[in-house]
Amino acid sequence: MALTFRSDFSNEERFTGFDAHYMAVDVDECTEKSDEELACDHYCHNYIGGYYCSCRIGYILHTDNRTCRVECSDNLFTQRTGVITSPDFPGPYPKSSDCLYRIELEDGFLITLQFEDSFDVEDHPEVSCPYDYIKIKAGQKEFGPYCGEKSPARIVTQSNSVQILFHSDNSGENGGWRLSYSSSGNPCPALQPPIRGKIDPAQAQYTFRDQVLISCAAGYKVVKDNLELDTFQIECLKDGTWSNRVPACKIVDCGTPKELEHGQVTFATKSNLTLYKSEVHYSCQQPYYQLFPNITGESVQSWPLGHQGKRLSMCGQPSHSLPALVKRIIGGRNAEPGFFPWQALIVVEDTSRVPNDKWFGSGALLSESWVLTAAHVLRSQRRDNTVIPVSREHVTVYLGLHDVRDKSGAVNRTAARVILHPDFDIQNYNHDIALVQLKEPVPLGPHVLPVCLPAPEPEGPLPNTLGLVAGWGISNPNVTVDEIIGGGMRTLSDVLQYVKLPVVLHAECKASYESRSGNYSVTENMFCAGYYEGGKDTCLGDSGGAFVIQDAPSRRWVAQGLVSWGGPEECGSKQVYGVYTKVSNYVRWLWSQLGSPGGRGEVEAEAER
Structure with missing residues (x-):
């Protein structure tokens, strides 16, 4: 708006002029603009004398200051x-x-x-x-x-x-x-699986980056660059070719079957082929071993039998029948060779503290590598009452020994480990049980066979049951270890002796010792055997020997006890019973030791049968 005021050259009258007032009113361009070219795309903001535009989040204002655009070039x-x-x-x-x-x-x-x-x-x-x-x-x-x-x-x-x-x-x-x-x-050519093989996944068409896995049927191996593989993978390349050719499948050669200790391996055919589906037969030395577990001899890709394919097939079955237990035998009797094939003579020569400190005891073979005996036999003979096992290098075990004057047919082994029961008490001989692991296993035969272990029952043998004990000390309690080792004995105990004894009622056994002077305690881990009137008993040198009872159903001889201790009187005295460790109370402990590293035997499986 413009205001013009003009005047001429004269003022003939008195004019006073004028006084005018003006007011400015702002226009809201955001609502009143009719020109669409001036409107905002998103948001319009009015101010006195003008307006401006803005955009939503994600948009930016164009250089025309009205249009909203996006940045989407990357x-x-x-x-x-x-x-x-x-x-x-x-x-x-x-x-x-x-x-x-x-x-x-x-x-x-x-x-x-x-x-x-x-x-x-x-x-x-x-x-x-x-x-x-x-x-x-x-x-x-x-x-x-x-x-x-x-x-x-x-x-x-x-x-x-x-x-x-x-x-x-x-x-x-x-x-x-x-x-x-x-x-x-890019597509790759179709694939054909190898003979006796397959391709996974199997598709009508393969393209770049597709991968397939080639494998063979049972008894065959994938052969690539003279290497036998279980599977082989190839890939479709960008140029439409495969990364490798499909390999062939080759029949597996199982190789020479492993030798079987105490047994033999024979081929089913004269050609002695070792390819897949060939058959071999394993057999064990009878009657002492049998296959465990039983196998057919047919293999998939490898022979199934290693060094653990055998087990003891018999325990407690001497090649000679022991005397019937219906007759009473007075005193010790000579044993025939093979009567007690589990009988072991244990000789300890511990000269580390006392010169010529030697003693001996008995034991019972449990497997090719383990001998059961009493803990006091293997306790170091120290003056105090500490229980320390003798060093293994001081222990020698004789097996298959009958006459101490002739050891040519016996087997002797040194000890690899000596294990005393951890709770053995030298004061009262409670828990008097121990194990010797042999450094090398012994070959089994008619004169060397293991005895069976009893079932883990706390009752133990029943009263009045007759059992047998063998040893070289039964007839002569005054035999020295030098005589045993040198074979210079001129008594009946040169030859292995045995004696038949009945199991005594536990209450009667306890009462017989409680009535005597001295600290004699018969625990629940012991039982007594013998005759009240005396005359027949075990004695020095028999310690650790097995008290065996024949199991009625299986006809096998079971080690129910170990010769442990007796009263202070002379062996075989009246009113004194021999005391034996009750083996059935320790079967689970024995299993745990035999199953330790380097100690697994066949005894556990045999005892469970």
């Missing part, structure tokens, strides 16, 4: 499949924008584009896509421009690298577009 896709849309799809896409979408895959993959039917890009009825458009570049090829309401057809780019450019001008409210892309690799 979109990278590396997955083998995906979906790409215009900004804000399915809503209207922004104006004045240039969006670039790049799909970059590993060389060897080919990209395919597929637009959805909901396609809406501003076009012109006469000119091809002058306003908004989509252009696609794939390698040296270009596709487009595309616009309008009809979506482009499926585009096979034949390239692993694709660029999609989307341009919009500063006008329009179109809905945009959406496409999905996929990829496939």
Whole structure:
């Protein structure tokens, strides 16, 4: 608005002039602007004398200060499949924008584009896509421009690298577009599985990056570069070839069967073939061993039998029948060779503290490598009452010995371990039980066989049951260890003796010792055997020997007791019973020791039968 005031050259009358007032009223351009070109895309903000525009989050203001655009020039896709849309799809896409979408895959993959039917890009009825458009570049090829309401057809780019450019001008409210892309690799030739083999997965067609695993039927191995493998993997390469040829399947050669200790291996055919499905037969030295577990001799890819394929087939079964227990025997009797094949003579020569400190006792063979005996036999003879086992190098065990004057047929072994029961009490001989592990196993035969262990029952042997005890000390309690070792004895105890004794009622046994002077205590880990009137008993040198009772169902001899102690009187005295360690109370402890590293034997399995 402009105001002009003019006056001429004279004032004939008195004029006073004028006084005018004006007021400015601001116009809200955001609501009153009629010119659409001046309107804001998203938000309009009015101020006195003008207005300004702003955009929603994710948009930026164009240089015209009215249009809202997006920054979408750095979109990278590396997955083998995906979906790409215009900004804000399915809503209207922004104006004045240039969006670039790049799909970059590993060389060897080919990209395919597929637009959805909901396609809406501003076009012109006469000119091809002058306003908004989509252009696609794939390698040296270009596709487009595309616009309008009809979506482009499926585009096979034949390239692993694709660029999609989307341009919009500063006008329009179109809905945009959406496409999905996929990829496939160069195809590789079809594969045929090897003879007696298979391919996994089995497909009609394979493309780049597909992998297959070749394996063979049971009894065959994949052979690649002279190496036998369980499986072999190959891959389809980008140039449409396989990384390796399909290998062949070769029959397995099981190799020479392992030797079987105390047994033999024979081939089922004269050709002695060791290929898959060949048969061998394992057999053990009878009657002392049998296969464990039982096997057929047929193998898959390896012979099933190693060094643990045998087990003791018998225990407590001497080759000679022991005398019937219906007759009473007075005193000790000579044993025939093979009567007590489990009988062991244990000689201890501990000269580390006292010169010529030697003693001996008895024991019972449990397996090829273990001997059962009493703990006091293997206790170091110290002046105090400490319980320390003798050193293993001081212990020698004789097996298969009958006459001490002739040891040519006996087997002697040194000890690998000496194990006393941890609760052995030297004051009252409670828990008087021990084990000796032999440094080398002994060969079994008619004169060397193990005795059986009882079932782990706390009751022990029943009263009045007759049992047998053998030893070299029964007839002569005054024999020295030098005489035993040197064989210079001229008494009946040169030859192994045995005696038959009945089990005594436990209450009677306890009462017989409680009535005597001295600290004699018969515990629940002991039982008594013998005759009240005396005349027949075990004695010095018999300690640790087995008190055996024949099991009625199996007819096997079982070590129910170990010679432990007796009263102070002379062996075989009246009113004194021999006291024996009750082995059935310690069967589980024995199993735990035999099953320790280096100590596993066949005794546990035999006892469970």
